[in-house]
Amino acid sequence: MTRQTRIRSAETGARIRAAALRLFARDGYAAVSMRQIAGEVGLQVGALYNHVADKQSLLVVLMREHMEALLAALDAEALPEAPDAALEGFVRFHIRYHAARPDEVFIAYMELRNLGPENFAGIEALRRRYEDRLEGMLARGAEAGIFSVRDARVATMAVIAMLTGVTTWFRPEGRLSLDEVEAIYVEMARKAVGAR
């Protein structure tokens, strides 16, 4: 492969993933055919298989990319050590990141049922790594007497569900700006974990 061909191939791969993401989010994974995905990017279905093994690997790649980008973006936030400030940073980050990616969120949560057992385990491990970041903050805060949580694991699941829920109702043209929504959720999350 020449350098040019490699670049073109990488571009095609990215276009395939973008098309699959759009179609999976709109119609659901099970309803979308490889032929449809090929059609979206202007390829013959045979040529599509030069870039991707099958529909399942396309789904896994989309989910893995989403989780890895999420983890990397959280790292890039470089949240403060203090549990209190870290929690505020996490809440704002999670809402902002997910509100901007409704298709990815929808697929990442809703198409888990369509993953084979091994792929499921891989994605779950990445999700667990993300959840562990928040759980660590809550546990550290509880230890320091700053938070009061009866069960850091359950509190983590509760806070994340609360925050992800924003993607189902938030509209940029709505009554509240994303910044106002973030502020309300920071306050609620702080109170929910008994922040002093």
Add this chain to the structure above:
Amino acid sequence: MTRQTRIRSAETGARIRAAALRLFARDGYAAVSMRQIAGEVGLQVGALYNHVADKQSLLVVLMREHMEALLAALDAEALPEAPDAALEGFVRFHIRYHAARPDEVFIAYMELRNLGPENFAGIEALRRRYEDRLEGMLARGAEAGIFSVRDARVATMAVIAMLTGVTTWFRPEGRLSLDEVEAIYVEMARKAVGAR
């Protein structure tokens, strides 16, 4: 129609809805055909159309039944007037009701995208009625100085998302019983809305 025929027809209708629910939850609405649903209940696809107009009306009926049963079950709880006790009752009810119906929850939230505009508006109105019950408690509690919420509407969405999230991770054979999970969420929801 004789009485016998009417009863048999009603039973078939219920079996069709149960099969559709199972298949939609497993494969997603878009991937399921009327032929498949007919096969599940041992009918010819032509006979299926004696009971249901099309796939869309099957989806709407499932969602409407779910929301109406949910509202009726909440009414049957006859929650106390006091906002504090009402919130605790609501939290326990919501978790218990939804944890027992993962398929219905999955469809009710995930297949909204597959409703036509009019059907969507109808289901949204029912959902709104349910949300308004919690919002009313929070607003009354805030007025009485028992709760402290900056925005009763947003707090409602946050609490409901938090509670519904339980369906995604709770397993009866897991570390915590449903009763223990309920107790933790009651405490977190109370704190989140600043209950004194």
